[in-house]
Amino acid sequence: MTSPAGLPLPGEPSGLRERKKQRAQAELARVALERFAARGFDAVTVEEIADAADISRRTFFRYFPTKEDVLFARRREQTEVLRELLARQPGEGAWAAVRRALLALAEDHMVQRERVLREHALLAQTPSLLARDLEWDRRAQEALAAALEGGAARDAASRRRARLCAGALVGALRTVIEDWIASGAKGDLAKRGEEALDLLSPLAPKERAR
Amino acid sequence: MTSPAGLPLPGEPSGLRERKKQRAQAELARVALERFAARGFDAVTVEEIADAADISRRTFFRYFPTKEDVLFARRREQTEVLRELLARQPGEGAWAAVRRALLALAEDHMVQRERVLREHALLAQTPSLLARDLEWDRRAQEALAAALEGGAARDAASRRRARLCAGALVGALRTVIEDWIASGAKGDLAKRGEEALDLLSPLAPKERAR
C-alpha cells in the first residue's frame, strides 16, 4: 500500500532494508526467548543474544530499547489489535465492542497456547519482567477506558465510571488468564472470559444515546 | 516489647546499632525523595544520595536492594498493615473485613496527601517506578484474594471467584485513587472508595457459613 502520490508512507516497510531489519528483529526475539526459557532472563546477556543472531550488541539496542523489550513484541501487537478492534464499533455499543475485543484476545491466547505458557513461566520467575508486563496491562486498560468513555455520557461521573470499569476489567481478566494457566491452560479460556465479562457487565457505564 | 524470657526478639530493634541503622535508612529515603522530586529519578545517582546521607554507596545497597526500593518503604508498610487488618476479622465476614481494610487505606492516603501527591508525580514520569508500583498492587491483591478465599467455600469455582474479585478490586480502586489525585486530591477519597466498593460488592464470593 502506498500513499496517493505513490510515495512510501513514513511508517511503512519499503524495501530490502526494512525486510532485513524485520528478519533480524524476529531472529533476535526467537533466540532470546529460547535462551531465557532455558536458563533464565538474568543469566543470558545481551551480548550472547546478539552474537547468536549475528548482530552487534550496539545494534541490538537500536532494535530494542531494553533487554526486556525483546520479549514484548507480542504484547505490543496485541495492544494495537485491541485498539483497532475497539476503534471500529460497527453500530454496536461500547460494551459490546469491549466484549468482542476481549474475547478475541482470549481466542488468541488459546491459539498461541504454547507460547503463552512459555512466556508466563518466564514472567513468574522474573519480577522485573512481571512489572513490565503489568505496564502493558495498563495500556490495554487505557484503551478500554477510552472506548467506554467514548460510549458513555460526557459528565465527569460517567467518565470516572468508565475508567473504574476498565480497571476492574483488566484486573479481573488477568486473574482469569492466570487461573487458566495455573490449571494447565486446558480449559476454554474464552468461555471463562465470557463468564467474567457477564459478571462485570453491571459495572459498565450507561451507554450514551446514539 | 520483648519475648517472655526477656530476650530481644529476632526481628526487633535491640540497641544502638539498630537505631543507627534505622536513622540512616530514614535519612536516605528522605534525601532520595527530595532529590528525585526536584530533578527526576534517573538524573540522581545512588552515589549522590549516599554521599548526601554520609554513607557509602556499598552500604546503600545493603539497606535497599535497588535504587527504586528506597522509595517504596511506605508501600511495604501499607501492604503489611493491609495484611494485618485482613488477618484479624473480629467475627465479621470476609467482605466486611476487606471493606474496612481498604477504607482504612483510603483514610491513610488522605492523611498523607502531600506525600502521596509527590510520589505519584514521580511515578507518572518514570515508567520503571510505575512498574514497581504495580507490583505492589499485586501483593495487595494477593492479600485480598487470600482473605476472600478464606471466607468463601472451598471449591475451585469459589476460589477462582475470590481471586477474580480481588483483581477487580485492585484494578478499580487504583483508578479511583488516580482520579482522586487527578482532581487535585481535594475530594473525599474514602467516600469515593465506598461507592466503588458498593459497586463491586456483587462480585464477592458467597460467604462460607461460620
Next chain:
DNA sequence: TAGCAAAGTGGCACTCGGTGTCAACAGGCA
C-alpha cells in the same frame, strides 16, 4: 550504470546500577 546522500551498522569508550570480597571497625557482652 555510476555516483551520491542518507540510513544503518559496528566498534569504542563511558556512565551507572548492582555484587563479591576482604580488611578494618564498632557494638555488645563476659
Next chain:
DNA sequence: TGCCTGTTGACACCGAGTGCCACTTTGCTA
C-alpha cells in the same frame, strides 16, 4: 579489659544502556 560478631567502606568487577564516529549498505537519480 578483651574477645566475638555483625556492620562498614574500599576496591574490583560485571552487565545494561548510550554517545560518538568511521565505515558500509541501500535506494535514488543523473
